[in-house]
Amino acid sequence: MDLDAVRTFVAAADAGQFQEAAVALSITQQAVSKRVAALEKDLGARLFTRTARGARLTVDGQAFLPHARELLRVAERADASVRPGRRALRVDVVNRRIAPAVLLQDFYRRHPEIELDVVTLDADVDGATAAVEAGTVDATFHGVTVAARHLPGAITTARVIDEPHQLLVGPGHPFANARAVMPAQLAGHRIWMPGLAPRTEVAAYYAEFAAVFGLTIDVVGPVFGNEALLAEIADSSALATLVGESSRYLWPDSYDLRRIPVRAPAPVYPLSLIWRRDNPHPALGTLRRYLDTRRVAAPDTGVWLPNWG
Amino acid sequence: MDLDAVRTFVAAADAGQFQEAAVALSITQQAVSKRVAALEKDLGARLFTRTARGARLTVDGQAFLPHARELLRVAERADASVRPGRRALRVDVVNRRIAPAVLLQDFYRRHPEIELDVVTLDADVDGATAAVEAGTVDATFHGVTVAARHLPGAITTARVIDEPHQLLVGPGHPFANARAVMPAQLAGHRIWMPGLAPRTEVAAYYAEFAAVFGLTIDVVGPVFGNEALLAEIADSSALATLVGESSRYLWPDSYDLRRIPVRAPAPVYPLSLIWRRDNPHPALGTLRRYLDTRRVAAPDTGVWLPNWG
DNA sequence: TAGTGTCACAACGAAAAGTTGTGACTCGCC
DNA sequence: GGCGAGTCACAACTTTTCGTTGTGACACTA
Numbered sequence: 001m002d003l004d005a006v007r008t009f010v011a012a013a014d015a016g017q018f019q020e021a022a023v024a025l026s027i028t029q030q031a032v033s034k035r036v037a038a039l040e041k042d043l044g045a046r047l048f049t050r051t052a053r054g055a056r057l058t059v060d061g062q063a064f065l066p067h068a069r070e071l072l073r074v075a076e077r078a079d080a081s082v083r084p085g086r087r088a089l090r091v092d093v094v095n096r097r098i099a100p101a102v103l104l105q106d107f108y109r110r111h112p113e114i115e116l117d118v119v120t121l122d123a124d125v126d127g128a129t130a131a132v133e134a135g136t137v138d139a140t141f142h143g144v145t146v147a148a149r150h151l152p153g154a155i156t157t158a159r160v161i162d163e164p165h166q167l168l169v170g171p172g173h174p175f176a177n178a179r180a181v182m183p184a185q186l187a188g189h190r191i192w193m194p195g196l197a198p199r200t201e202v203a204a205y206y207a208e209f210a211a212v213f214g215l216t217i218d219v220v221g222p223v224f225g226n227e228a229l230l231a232e233i234a235d236s237s238a239l240a241t242l243v244g245e246s247s248r249y250l251w252p253d254s255y256d257l258r259r260i261p262v263r264a265p266a267p268v269y270p271l272s273l274i275w276r277r278d279n280p281h282p283a284l285g286t287l288r289r290y291l292d293t294r295r296v297a298a299p300d301t302g303v304w305l306p307n308w309g
Numbered sequence: 310m311d312l313d314a315v316r317t318f319v320a321a322a323d324a325g326q327f328q329e330a331a332v333a334l335s336i337t338q339q340a341v342s343k344r345v346a347a348l349e350k351d352l353g354a355r356l357f358t359r360t361a362r363g364a365r366l367t368v369d370g371q372a373f374l375p376h377a378r379e380l381l382r383v384a385e386r387a388d389a390s391v392r393p394g395r396r397a398l399r400v401d402v403v404n405r406r407i408a409p410a411v412l413l414q415d416f417y418r419r420h421p422e423i424e425l426d427v428v429t430l431d432a433d434v435d436g437a438t439a440a441v442e443a444g445t446v447d448a449t450f451h452g453v454t455v456a457a458r459h460l461p462g463a464i465t466t467a468r469v470i471d472e473p474h475q476l477l478v479g480p481g482h483p484f485a486n487a488r489a490v491m492p493a494q495l496a497g498h499r500i501w502m503p504g505l506a507p508r509t510e511v512a513a514y515y516a517e518f519a520a521v522f523g524l525t526i527d528v529v530g531p532v533f534g535n536e537a538l539l540a541e542i543a544d545s546s547a548l549a550t551l552v553g554e555s556s557r558y559l560w561p562d563s564y565d566l567r568r569i570p571v572r573a574p575a576p577v578y579p580l581s582l583i584w585r586r587d588n589p590h591p592a593l594g595t596l597r598r599y600l601d602t603r604r605v606a607a608p609d610t611g612v613w614l615p616n617w618g
Numbered sequence: 619t620a621g622t623g624t625c626a627c628a629a630c631g632a633a634a635a636g637t638t639g640t641g642a643c644t645c646g647c648c
Numbered sequence: 649g650g651c652g653a654g655t656c657a658c659a660a661c662t663t664t665t666c667g668t669t670g671t672g673a674c675a676c677t678a
Binding site: 017018019029030032033034037050051052053054055 | 623624625626627
């Protein structure tokens with residue numbers, strides 16, 4: 001199926017005749033006739049009944065028309081998603097399971113009119129910041145703060161998320177039935193995070209947390225992906241891992257995994273939005289205002305923040 | 310933008326390299342390279358970074374990928390809407406504003422998995438029945454009953470809708486503030502239905518109704534479409550028209566049109582679904598069951614039915 | 619019946635897209 | 649370091665597709 005043929009079909013259906021559609025498309029009537037005939041052959045159905053006064057839709061044509069329009073609409077949006085200068089707002093969420101991704105989904109629900117592309121750059125703060133500076137993405141979420149880093153001039157940040165982290169354990173784990181745990185209680189327990197890449201911001205966060213409270217963060221072991229990790233934890237009475245409060249992990253009902261809040265202090269992961277001050281994309285302001293309204297600042301006491309937070 | 314190029318892009322993105330995508334598409338690696346290059350040129354953005362180990366998506370490619378998949382999905386559905394043998398369920402509703410169309414929309418809400426095409430054949434009972442018999446549509450709604458007409462052998466009907474009709478009047482009309490009116494009260498009043506085609510089932514219904522209760526059905530006057538009709542009625546203190554209870558007419562807030570129930574007796578328009586007994590389309594049975602559950606039979610007394618009802 | 623509009627078919631030339639052949643480059647291994 | 653095996657890109661050639669021009673069949677209208 002050829003999109004030009006579909007466009008021609010829609011033009012002919014709107015005009016009611018091939019001649020006028022040809023003028024609208026700046027081609028000859030014969031070309032329209034050919035394109036429509038090719039489309040009909042391709043679909044295996046007649047779309048128009050030709051008369052001496054023009055062309056009227058057949059039932060098949062009538063059924064096909066809305067799909068054709070939808071197809072052109074989607075093609076338009078696909079085009080707009082990358083066309084320089086008019087593309088959709090593009091935000092890097094680092095990981096599709098964590099808070100920024102969840103928040104962006106809600107943002108999209110509230111602003112369905114805003115074309116939004118969620119991407120994962122797989123880059124560290126510097127790489128993501130470079131992408132923001134280069135304009136390949138409009139914004140990214142990272143744990144950086146203005147105070148903690150030297151950022152290029154045009155780059156701006158704003159703290160937008162303070163997410164408490166929870167312990168994720170299986171039914172056999174010692175804390176499986178606890179209403180909450182304190183970081184100090186975790187001393188000696190294994191917190192398993194296979195595949196946690198070294199030298200990343202996330203690794204630094206957990207390393208600092210572990211050092212302060214005497215935990216063991218265990219990053220060894222084969223990395224079979226998140227599903228395997230969840231399966232292991234569900235089965236184990238010793239393994240646990242840390243996850244963001246609003247992160248979304250899906251597991252089969254049979255796993256019986258539990259999220260146990262961590263308190264006194266609650267480890268909070270501070271995330272900032274990073275964007276370019278002179279980015280003219282109109283939807284960027286809307287996103288920032290939305291994030292402002294959703295901002296829930298962590299309380300001053302009872303929380304633990306990394307020293308860069 | 311070429312759909313084949315988009316398909317190729319998706320295949321390459323899934324495979325992670327052009328070579329494998331080429332095998333999957335039964336073309337050469339060079340052809341894949343060409344198609345992707347053409348798509349990139351067309352979009353004005355680079356979609357892959359080429360490496361010695363394959364091709365990885367750029368940020369643009371990553372943003373484009375879901376749109377590309379959606380585009381192929383929509384193309385698939387467009388194709389399915391007319392492809393003989395596997396096309397969507399196709400139902401003629403006669404008119405998109407009346408009860409069958411409203412009901413079908415609800416049916417689609419409850420069964421979003423069923424591909425449904427709503428068409429308007431612009432044919433009378435015989436034409437629509439012929440279309441059903443020929444298989445160009447799977448079903449149609451008309452006022453016919455088995456008893457009243459001789460139908461071709463394979464054609465089946467079932468009464469599925471009994472819709473009471475209401476008076477639609479502007480704020481200046483004598484019945485504007487009535488809670489209900491009786492047909493007898495309408496004697497002498499003008500019921501305006503410009504454009505009501507003569508010799509149709511609908512015309513016969515209104516003609517019989519008018520004859521029985523002494524009304525004047527006025528079909529003269531220029532036909533400027535439904536919007537113009539509504540505007541006239543809103544402005545007039547003499548004009549009124551009849552509309553189905555669940556029909557949907559939209560008008561600006563400023564019009565202040567009112568729907569006045571007609572009672573004692575309530576004029577009911579009986580509609581049947583017409584389909585071919587040997588139509589194998591699986592969704593047809595689902596539609597019939599749905600219509601059965603929604604069926605609200607008119608009470609035996611207090612209603613007026615045409616003699617073919 | 620002549621005139622004017624419709625769309626379709628045929629022939630031709632131009633453009634596009636596929637294939638084959640080849641080269642540049644990267645990675646891993648000896 | 650050099651070599652083999654993999655990657656993708658470029659060039660040349662062939663085939664196919666697509667658009668144009670020219671023309672004809674057909675229907676409605678005056």
